[in-house]
Amino acid sequence: MSARTPRTVPATGTRQVHCTINGAAVAFAAAPFRTLLDALRLELGLTGTKKGCDVGDCGACTVLVDGEPLNACLMLAVEAEGRRIETVEGLAGPAGELHPLQREFLRCGAAQCGFCTPGMLMMSKALLASQPAPSEAEIRFGLAGNICRCTGYTKIVEAVAAAAASLSASPGEDRQ
Amino acid sequence: MSPELPGSRSGGALDIVGTSVRRSDVVEKVTGSARYAADLRLPGMLFARMKRSTVAHAFIRRIDTRRALALPGVKAVLTHEDVPRVLHYGSPMPRAASCTRDQYILDRKVRYWGEGVAAVAAVSEEVAEEALALIEVEYDELPVMTTTEAAEAAGAALIHGDRAEALQGNLVVAPVRFERGDIERGFAEAELVVEGEYEGGRPTPAYMEPNACLCHWDEHGRLTVHISTQTAFMVRGAMAEVLGLPLNRVRVLCEHFGGGFGAKQDLFQSEFLCALLARRARRPVMMEWTRKETFLAGRSRHPVKIRLRQGFRRDGTITARQASLVYNSGAYGSHGPGVTAVGTSSLTSLYRCDNVLLEGRCVYTNSPIAGAYRGYGVVQAYYALDIQLDEAARQLGMDPAALKLKNAVREGDLAPSGHAIVGHGLEDCILRGRQEVGWTGTKPPPTRPPEGPLRFGWGMGCEMHGSSAYPGIKEQGNALVKVHEDASATLYTGTAGLGTGAHTALAQIVAEELGLAFEAVNVVHGDTDVVPWDIGAFASHTTYMGGMAAKLAAAEARRQLLERAASRLQVLPAGLEIRGGIVRVAGTDRTISARDAMWPGHGLPSPHIVAHGTYTPTKSYSFAAHFVEVQVDTETGQVEVLQVVPVHEVGRVVHPIAAQGQVEGGVQQGIGHTLTENHEIDPVSGRSLNASFVDYKMPLAMDMPPIRTLLLETAPDPGGPWGAKGIGEDPIIAIGPAIANAIFDAVGVRFRHYPITPEQVLRALRMQREQVRDA
């Protein structure tokens, strides 16, 4: 761990944050009131994670922190210190191979305008990690915090179920 | 109707149209590399925020921005004193018939709670936000009228009274009237008259991407606007007109945007201000709405009150239909004229009636602006009409489905546009749906037996909707197809990247018509400097209009390609066919690949095939019948939709999965409209009460029922590519009355409004028990 700055970060100041994002070590300066969502989108150029409401009501900003899904708009950037963060940009493999979730979203027509899609994908990834063979009801429960206004959710649920089946058929695939 | 060019593909088996090919725009969406307006960054970019009024109707007595300007990091502040005073429509030019010219960028008056009064550009959103608090505003308040009754009352203050053209009674536009036959005779012939008042609340599109735009000026005074919009050329037109620029000095870019559903057709105050802030500060400016602003300052559906009266003969024939509709426009007119005309005139059709008298009005109130939203006035009108048919059926002792089938418009009947209907699409939907859900006898399918306090019921709702905004607007779709020297092709289209899969559908149409593989066609869109003019994505017309323009362009390109191939093969072009990129002399084994036909000969210049297609559509109508099973908890009043079987007749399905997606999404919005969604305004102050996703309740994944969509192609329209018609708006229209009718089937209580809340259900059940007891 690097040497810490004084305990209190003034509003006009910043704190250096060191974390990994999509497997790469990252360091950046964050204002204390900066949310993780804004840091990703503004400081770090990772605009795949979307801002749908900024108050945790829609799930569009879902990212994984140490493997667990949460709304990046309700986490401060300074809290990312030492954590492992995953965003939609890291879902595909190093050579661009699509994750089964991405493939199934494409195949099933689960993305229309696409704005909720990154959040849906990251939440689905976390869901399948803890429940590799979810029922339809379990998928809907898992995605209850992600709002979509275009698809009616039908094909999203289909895509997640198909990805679950695909992942259990070839387990190594998600480790990309 | 459609000019068939020699050798062009028509009817019969199609290779690409009708299959769910991989969508071209979706890969970026699942990898996170798709850029929406708020994802863009430019060096030196500033962040803008709007200061919004906290009163619903007032003059601005004083506005002082000095303290805001003095805040470190603030680069520009604009009030009504700093901006051009140009009256505009919000969406200009050919939209004029549908829209109202009653907006200034910023005015000395505010007419709804949350109207913009100033805009700030600063180095960060936080600084901009803090600057807003430093802007001092004093208001001279005026009476607030949130209902159409208050606004129409004698002596009511005129919300737009400062304009000479303001109409009495706070009318947005002169009332519309549609008349046919002899209404008095029609009622005289009736053996049953059914009458009712129907009311629609204020659902709002609530697209997931808040409005955003990024503006910058170059050193030559050219403006570039990156914006989330359905109508890039309208944005260009409105910006140019209001800012006093020639059209070729404004460039509008929109590659992806996160949903609009009609409400992103207007140009908003904040977007003009974004451009002006950028000019003042000489830096790019990003203006991103908060979610709350999408409620306060976006566009909602028009709340409505409808009085509907119909006469019936005992055999179910409708002899007369009289209706008066009052649409609540909110503080500005936006699409009021169009919505009022389309909504009112829709009652001339759907169910046949020779004697019709309809009146529609649109009234200003001090509430959030109503505008274009999927269904455009027809959601309201058909909610009333279809429910009343259901009521009549019960009174006549007829099965509602049978009554609706009997009266369904069909081939030769007049559509609301005045055109004759093609085919029997509506009847086909009703028959197919009945078969699917087992509604074959004289009443709805047997319901499940009660479980404790739960009751179950089935309902059906019908609709029809036009693809294109004709005759209100004469739209035009244009397409440009280039065939390159390797026989790959590019379609340039102005159709917006709505997310419906429109560009994929257009690419399918081009590939099919041109005779190439689907993968050989790519689509360029989203830049007004590059693509041909397009009126924008709305009115369910991207496939119908944009698709036809693309087909025409592709047909011309094909003609030129076959000419080239003919000269290579030394035959006449008329004897050639092309499919999957291979040109064949009909009836022989002689072929040449399109690539070889195109490839430049030794020492010769590269070929240049550029073909243009223009299409000004009239009208085609799509049809739907939705069948819905609901559950009513008679102790809590909560209604749950258990299953939906939507049946849609669309002429020709271009991309089945995309078509289903439109239906499923429309059903979600319709369920929300009918049961849980309402943007509520305090009736006294006009303040918004639920401008957030916590209290504006849209169905979530757990709330949605299984949806079993059936797509029919029984009434193709010659005006669409291979008979294809629109589908985008139909689903949201049919689902509402289906749910209301199902509730009646379940518990015998009739609702004539939306949303239907649990409290209202409970109260109605109580009254029903009391009536039974008293009887």
Next chain:
Amino acid sequence: MRFDYADPGTLAEARALLLAHGAEASLMAGGTDLLVEIKEQLRRPRLVVDLKRIPGLDALQVDGDGALRFGALVTARRLEVDPRVRVRWPALHQALTELGSIQVRQRATVVGNVCRASPSADTLPPLIADGAQLHLQGAGGDRAVAMEDFFTGPGRTVLRPGEIVVQLRVPAALPRSGRAYLKHGRRKAMELATVGVAASLALDAKGRIAGARLALGAVAPTPVRACKAEAALLGERPGEALWVHAGELAMAGCSPIDNVRASAAYRRDMVGVLTRRALQRAFGMALAGEST
């Protein structure tokens, strides 16, 4: 939304910061209420004091006496997925599954939910019905406060300046008992309860009600115990008529308000319906021996 940020390493530091800054400082655990309120300008702290670096506050355990104890930093999600909570504190578990969304529960702490003291908060009725107790640490020393005594009004608690809730303790269920939580909302998730009812019933060897606790949320300025209804249940034989009677007493004992979510009259009606249903469910669980 610009504020200073401190993440002290000890409780003493945290308390000192609170005392020094008074009303200008806000504690942050998960931040799912605080950050929202800051963004909506309902709260404007100059200093946010983040508790998450303080060791020991994220402990979660079941004691020898069967009581559940968890620290201020234990998230709703962590409790939700704990099998012991699901089996032994089913009303709390149910409430947790309905709190916000999984993403929110990943951050929101139960102690935070309690301290926010919203009358409609999901965890409050089950914790009251289960007889939970809060452990506070302050300048004047440590003290324990029963859940039902903690709230003084909407968003207001008995917390003194500089005092922090460090732990929550929920006693083990009695033998032959059942616990249920029912929430009324318009959707199946992401809802603030329009009414929440938690019922905890314990039966004696003869099958009569030996213990009854009934807590209501969203129908008064604070979550409340329906004491008259509880008294009417004690010693009685379970049955539909008894549940109806208890429901009526609960309805009479609450004071809901009208707001955009529901009217007072409807909320009162739902108290009756949900009380009856929650009692029925709790009774069913007690019979089935689901609570051991």
